[in-house]
Amino acid sequence: MSRVSVELVARDEETIRREAAELRDCLPAVSMINIPDIIRFDLRSWEAARMVAGQFSSVVPHIRAIDIDPNGPLPGLDVPGLTEILVIQGDPPADLGHRTWPNTSESVIRRYRREAPHLAVYAAFDPYRRAPYRELEDVARKKDAGACGFFTQPVFDSRMLDLCRDWLRDETVFWGFSPVIGPKSRSYWETTNHIVFPRDFEPTLDANIAFAERAVREIREEGGNVYLMPVRIRLASYLAPLAGVLGQKA
Numbered sequence: 001m002s003r004v005s006v007e008l009v010a011r012d013e014e015t016i017r018r019e020a021a022e023l024r025d026c027l028p029a030v031s032m033i034n035i036p037d038i039i040r041f042d043l044r045s046w047e048a049a050r051m052v053a054g055q056f057s058s059v060v061p062h063i064r065a066i067d068i069d070p071n072g073p074l075p076g077l078d079v080p081g082l083t084e085i086l087v088i089q090g091d092p093p094a095d096l097g098h099r100t101w102p103n104t105s106e107s108v109i110r111r112y113r114r115e116a117p118h119l120a121v122y123a124a125f126d127p128y129r130r131a132p133y134r135e136l137e138d139v140a141r142k143k144d145a146g147a148c149g150f151f152t153q154p155v156f157d158s159r160m161l162d163l164c165r166d167w168l169r170d171e172t173v174f175w176g177f178s179p180v181i182g183p184k185s186r187s188y189w190e191t192t193n194h195i196v197f198p199r200d201f202e203p204t205l206d207a208n209i210a211f212a213e214r215a216v217r218e219i220r221e222e223g224g225n226v227y228l229m230p231v232r233i234r235l236a237s238y239l240a241p242l243a244g245v246l247g248q249k250a
Helices: 013-026 045-055 105-115 132-145 158-167 182-192 205-221 235-242
Strands: 004-007 032-035 058-064 084-088 120-125 149-152 173-177 225-228
Touching: 013 032, 013 045, 013 235, 032 045, 045 058, 084 105, 105 120, 105 132, 120 132, 132 158, 158 173, 158 205, 173 205, 205 225, 205 235, 225 235
Parallel strands: 004 032, 004 225, 032 058, 058 084, 084 120, 120 149, 149 173, 173 225
Antiparallel strands: none
């Protein structure tokens, strides 16, 4: 069955509760959200998951592998009803006072599978950060470690999406989409995430919605999963026009 997740950023308790309410108003039948763990904010993803867990059938906190103390408890195990997590490697912190450990995603996935076998563990796939063959080698290692599927870096190009869908055709994948509105947003994705946009890419809301609508419709018609990441934009302005392809009533 095709699933839809919406990414909500846990800046603080007030924000996560407000955005969860806005999401329910916009897409009342949405049943799944995922929450990134952003270290410049005090609220951790699994703590935010606890705050909104009763509002969705599945809340998927992101876990940064480099933040996991090998001798400490795994995050999220005490969150009632938690059934799924996403393990990412995590970027090194700008704050040198933030303690990290030399873990890999694979080592942390193995630990979750060993200590919390009731959790479905997803991993990350990013076609932009390096040669595709290296990323696909990581896919194989993460599967061997126990990952049950993958959340992709947001994709902005139909041709790249087609390539990735072919590469991951036998995997459980949540295909990511995010609006890029204006030159500053485009520059962020290019410099921080190394995105190469197609020449005809338009950083407008209408163009981003049109691309997402086409891509999501095709993926869901084939039984695939998607997640939407409405960054720096009102949830309703991006999600409401997609209600039809998301299986919601506008």
